[in-house]
Amino acid sequence: MCLDIDDTLLDNAASSRSGLAALVGHDAAWPVWRRTTDEHYARYLAGDVDFDTMLHERTRAFFAEFGELLTDAEVARREHHRMCAMQRAWRLFHDVAPCLEWLHASGYRLAAVTNAPGGYQRKKMASVGLSGVFDAVIISGEVGVAKPDPAIFEIACAELGVPSHQVLHVGDRLDVDATAAVRAGLRGVWLDRSGVPAPRQTDVPVIAGLDELPEHLVCDYGVEHADPPRSAALASAR
Incomplete structure (x- = not known):
């Protein structure tokens, strides 16, 4: 993931x-x-x-x-x-920690894929408790390529040690995240937090919040539901 x-x-x-x-x-x-x-x-x-x-x-x-x-x-x-x-003012959305807990308990290996300078983004992640949460952190400023270039997704899959067709990418940008991931051979999900109906038809699944992601994975990919305990690392991400 x-x-x-x-x-x-x-x-x-x-x-x-x-x-x-x-x-x-x-x-x-x-x-x-x-x-x-x-x-x-x-x-x-x-x-x-x-x-x-x-x-x-x-x-x-x-x-x-x-x-x-x-x-x-x-x-x-x-x-x-x-x-x-x-x-x-840096804060996580309220649905982030529960979703990350569920993904970890369900056995997912996780990668962060983000367009930003390395030091700046790592400082940001540390400030909201995301350090140590991911198995891989792929930052455009560190790897020299940015979304929507397929290469950054290929790097993420290699870091996770998982073939691209078995990896799902979730992001808030339809073009830069979801459809770009699909072009790179991954599965893409558009996280549209706007609450406004999508302006056009999309070829990727759309969720309105990360609280919808587990159900999407269970229904579409047959992932068994997990009800994980709250780990100290993820609880601190709230």
Whole structure:
């Protein structure tokens, strides 16, 4: 089983909103921040800029949208303030620990597959109790390839020691996670937490929360249900 991290296990959108609110006093400009993030994060994933440069260029571009031109020093000060506030808000979704417990008790080997810098993502995972939970951690910044490239899924399967057709990947992005996994030869599940009906037909199963994943596995793949005790490691992930 492969699992995405941001907005699959960790509520990254909520923590990002908290960071934005700390930056400007509210999160009403979230659509602008989200669009600016998408543009600049794509440059980071493409290797055009490093992560820290991307953070600063995004903050500069965001304020430029509202006519405020910042010096380098002011960009660095504001980005540091935003990042600290966001990190204080990192939290797992409520359905994560029970699902991980069930997967472990059912005998699944687990891999985290995520697009991010290695040190940053490992710090994030440690802060919410996910260190030591996975059999393999595949981070784009460490392996040099990012989702939706099939190579990152191939690396995950090799790390798990399981053929790709026997591996399921779950993530919050239909294109980057679920369908990309299918193209790589895995099974894909789209975790759509939006509560809004899917805008188009999809060729992959869709779940609204990780509390639906065990039932999906039992019904579709015949996995025997497990009712595991709560381990100390996973209980700390709450």
